[in-house]
Amino acid sequence: HIGGKLCVFISSLPTCGEAALKPRENPRAYGTDAERLLLRPESTGQNPHWYETRAVEFSRLQIGVELFCTAQQYTDVATLSVLPRITAGQLYYYPNFTLKRDGQKLGAELVRALSRPTGFEAVMRVRCTRGLRVSAFRGNYYIRGHDLLALPNCSPESIFALELSHDDQTPMTTDIATVQASLLYTTSSGERRIRVHTMVIPVAHNVQDIVNTADVDVICNLLAKSAVDIALKQGLDAARTKLQQKCVDIVAAARSAITGAPTSVPAYARGPSTNQRLPPHMQQQYGGPPPSSIMMGGNGPPTNLGGPPSSQANPDSAQSALKLPKSLELLPLYTMGILKSAAFRGGTDINVDERSFILQRLDNMSPQLTRYFIYPRVLPLHMFLLNASTQQDKDLLPPPLNLSCESIVSDGLYLLDNSLQLTILVGANLHRDLLETLFIGDLSSDIGELELKPLISAEKNNHQQSNHLYLLKLHNIIEHLRTDRPPYLMVDIIREGHPTKQPIFLRHFIEDPANFPGGQFTYKEFMAHIQRHS
Numbered sequence: 001h002i003g004g005k006l007c008v009f010i011s012s013l014p015t016c017g018e019a020a021l022k023p024r025e026n027p028r029a030y031g032t033d034a035e036r037l038l039l040r041p042e043s044t045g046q047n048p049h050w051y052e053t054r055a056v057e058f059s060r061l062q063i064g065v066e067l068f069c070t071a072q073q074y075t076d077v078a079t080l081s082v083l084p085r086i087t088a089g090q091l092y093y094y095p096n097f098t099l100k101r102d103g104q105k106l107g108a109e110l111v112r113a114l115s116r117p118t119g120f121e122a123v124m125r126v127r128c129t130r131g132l133r134v135s136a137f138r139g140n141y142y143i144r145g146h147d148l149l150a151l152p153n154c155s156p157e158s159i160f161a162l163e164l165s166h167d168d169q170t171p172m173t174t175d176i177a178t179v180q181a182s183l184l185y186t187t188s189s190g191e192r193r194i195r196v197h198t199m200v201i202p203v204a205h206n207v208q209d210i211v212n213t214a215d216v217d218v219i220c221n222l223l224a225k226s227a228v229d230i231a232l233k234q235g236l237d238a239a240r241t242k243l244q245q246k247c248v249d250i251v252a253a254a255r256s257a258i259t260g261a262p263t264s265v266p267a268y269a270r271g272p273s274t275n276q277r278l279p280p281h282m283q284q285q286y287g288g289p290p291p292s293s294i295m296m297g298g299n300g301p302p303t304n305l306g307g308p309p310s311s312q313a314n315p316d317s318a319q320s321a322l323k324l325p326k327s328l329e330l331l332p333l334y335t336m337g338i339l340k341s342a343a344f345r346g347g348t349d350i351n352v353d354e355r356s357f358i359l360q361r362l363d364n365m366s367p368q369l370t371r372y373f374i375y376p377r378v379l380p381l382h383m384f385l386l387n388a389s390t391q392q393d394k395d396l397l398p399p400p401l402n403l404s405c406e407s408i409v410s411d412g413l414y415l416l417d418n419s420l421q422l423t424i425l426v427g428a429n430l431h432r433d434l435l436e437t438l439f440i441g442d443l444s445s446d447i448g449e450l451e452l453k454p455l456i457s458a459e460k461n462n463h464q465q466s467n468h469l470y471l472l473k474l475h476n477i478i479e480h481l482r483t484d485r486p487p488y489l490m491v492d493i494i495r496e497g498h499p500t501k502q503p504i505f506l507r508h509f510i511e512d513p514a515n516f517p518g519g520q521f522t523y524k525e526f527m528a529h530i531q532r533h534s
Contacts, residue, residue, distance in 0.1 A: 003062030003121050005089075005153055007113065010080065011070045011097070018047055019054075025074040025510070030348040031516065036235040038352040039359065041079040051079055059142040062121045064153030065089040066113045068099040070106065071353070078356040085360065086142045088122075088151040088158065090400045092487075093357040101490075108488040119185030119193075122151040126162060131172030135165035138225040139364055151334035154185055157486045159364045161225055175213045207257040214327045217367040219250070220374055227344060228363050236346060240339050240518050244529075246333040252534040254328050333439045336526045337374035337510045339519065346516030349503065361420065369419045369485070375419040376508045378403065381477070382427075382434065385470045397477060404511040410496060413438075416508060418482055423492045425505055426450060428496040435471050438492065450493045452478075 014021050021042055029035045041051060058065060065083040069075055069092065084091045085134050094102045094107050111231060124141075125132050125148050134147060138161035141149040151158070164179070166172070180198045187193060204210045224248055231239035324331070342350055343358045364372065377400045384398035401407035401414075408414065411429040415422060426435065428446060435443060442448025456468070482489050493502035507514065511523040521529065 003152060004080075005064050005118070006058070007068065007110070008067045008071065008083065009068045010072070011074060013071075013075045019050055020046075021076045021079055023074060025078060025352060027348065027351075028351070031346050031349075033235050033237065035352070036232065038230055039078050039356055041082050042076065051082040052086065055083050056142060058083070058087045059150050059152055060288050062089060062152045064151075066092070066093045066393075068094075068106065068110065068359075070102070071093045072096050074353055077353040077360075081356060081360045085140045088140045088142070088153050090140070090157065090364070091357060091360050093353070095354055105488045105490045112486075112488070116155050118155070118188060118456060119154040119183070120152065120188070122154040122183060122185035124149040124151060124154075124160070124181060124183045124285050126179065128179050129172065129174065129177045129200075131167050131174075132164050132177060132179075133167045135160050136163040136226070138162065138222075151183075151185075153217075154183065157364075159366050161222060163222065163226075167318060172203060175203050200264060207253060211254045211325050212327055214325075215367070216328055216330050216334060219328075219331065220338065221365065221367040221370045223335070224338050224341075224343070224365075224370060224374070225363055227338065231344065231359065232336050236344055237518070239344055240346075243335055243338055243344070245296050247332060248530055248533045250328065250331060251324065251530055254324055255534060258325060259324070264477045290410055291326045332527055333523060334374050335530075336521075336523060340507075340510040340514050341374060342507070345507070345514060345519060347514075347519075349507070358420075365419070372417055373419040375403065375510070376416055378407065378508075379417070379477070380407075380412060381415055381424075381474065382413040384431065385413070385434070385438075385473050397480065401509060403509045405506060405509055407509075415477065417489075418508060419485070420487075421492060422478060422481060423505055424452075424491060424493045425502075426493065426495050433468065438474055447495045447498045450495065452491060452493060 013023060024038055024042060026034070026038065029038060030532045044050065055065070065087045067084045069077060069080065071094075077091070083089065090113065092106075092113075094106060097106075131207055137143065137149065139159055141151055141160070143387060144150050149160070150478065160312045162309075165419075178198065178200050180196065183195045185193060185195070204213075223243060227239040227243050230242050253280040309498050338344060341358075343355065343362050362373065364369070379400055380399045381398065408425070410427045411431065412425075412428075413434065414425040416425070426439070438453055439450040440453050443450070452474070453471055455471060478489075478491060492501075494505060496502060513520045513522055
């Protein structure tokens with residue numbers, strides 16, 4: 001018997017033996033074309049392809065690698081990640097690892113990796129109707145021949161994406177297309193099984209039918225994954241350029257298909273109204289659009305939650321902008337989110353190990369996860385917690401805000417969900433009672449470290465029943481967000497004004513200009529750019 005699962009733990013750069021790696025980190029290369037070389041596996045030294053060779057050998061022996069990187073400094077994640085990528089495993093990365101902060105996440109993910117349902121010695125093949133062919137695969141696998149994916153381990157977290165192309169030599173003659181995926185695997189009890197998924201899809205005879213039924217989440221998922229390949233081969237700048245061009249091409253095709261047909265201006269492009277710009281899936285999920293203003297702590301002026309001030313962009317450009325079908329209204333906004341995400345943004349604020357991990361993680365995300373990676377949720381918690389009255393509504397979430405700094409005020413409390421972790425921003429002027437109810441730590445300092453207070457039973461806190469309810473409500477929100485995430489979502493708490501953590505929080509606000517080449521535009525300016533070129 002061969003095969004199984006290999007859990008590898010690494011806390012520093014390997015520097016001895018045949019697997020030794022040399023330090024390649026070069027902060028001067030960040031934000032330049034040379035950064036792409038750091039994002040590729042090492043290809044020099046005494047054993048230039050040792051990790052790739054071993055990964056292929058592990059795949060042949062049906063061994064999947066789960067790699068846990070608990071480093072406090074550079075470890076060349078770009079090279080180490082070859083092991084889980086080729087063996088259909090998974091990469092777990094804990095930057096600046098400390099047991100106090102990351103121990104619970106490491107334990108939860110290790111237990112999940114060892115106990116989740118797993119198919120061993122698996123192979124998968126995808127077949128299509130004559131006239132179609134699979135032109136690209138995305139995910140962690142090793143390909144045998146031209147269409148057989150070798151998967152030593154296969155689990156519910158295994159995500160594979162593929163692109164279909166028309167076969168020029170065999171034109172399609174049917175009105176339906178069939179795509180079938182067959183997975184042959186061995187259960188943990190030794191039983192050999194085959195699982196078959198078959199999809200029958202109608203063939204459209206005009207572009208408008210395709211446009212009207214497009215799924216923007218799937219489109220952006222595939223655009224982001226194809227950009228990962230471009231970033232590794234040609235650089236981040238080339239990837240950003242390609243993403244913009246793809247968006248322009250899709251918008252141009254959609255506008256051409258609906259020429260003369262009645263349509264509406266995309267909601268988020270009509271003006272500064274928060275209700276209009278919020279993505280529809282968020283409005284529906286949270287029971288309607290958010291209010292146009294919010295009162296913080298009951299003692300401050302209403303804060304406008306609209307878009308950037310008119311001085312940053314010509315408002316008429318948004319008014320007369322794109323006319324797109326409802327299915328693609330969010331495509332420009334989400335494309336801008338991909339460009340400004342940690343995977344593809346320029347500048348020097350993301351180190352090479354972190355970017356390598358995010359690129360690897362993005363290549364294995366489902367459309368549901370990329371939705372919030374591209375356009376994160378920022379939930380205002382302060383008024384929502386203060387208005388909490390019962391435990392019956394524990395699954396309800398506050399309506400999310402638009403991703404602009406104008407949505408944030410100093411006496412607020414905000415929770416950000418980007419599919420990779422949860423971040424709580426504590427405003428500098430947050431009400432003292434709420435601060436002491438929810439957190440422990442250095443409460444006296446403006447930028448002191450805070451931790452979420454553990455939950456205690458209501459019986460031990462009867463004299464502060466309302467305060468207990470606030471804490472219970474916050475814990476329920478966090479647990480609710482964790483239920484639909486395969487990885488464990490760690491909670492990081494930062495104080496407003498923190499010199500290093502607050503900029504990381506604010507870089508998720510994609511509707512504001514970013515400080516890197518190609519990212520200085522606001523959402524209105526990006527819409528105008530797409531309109532001009534489509």
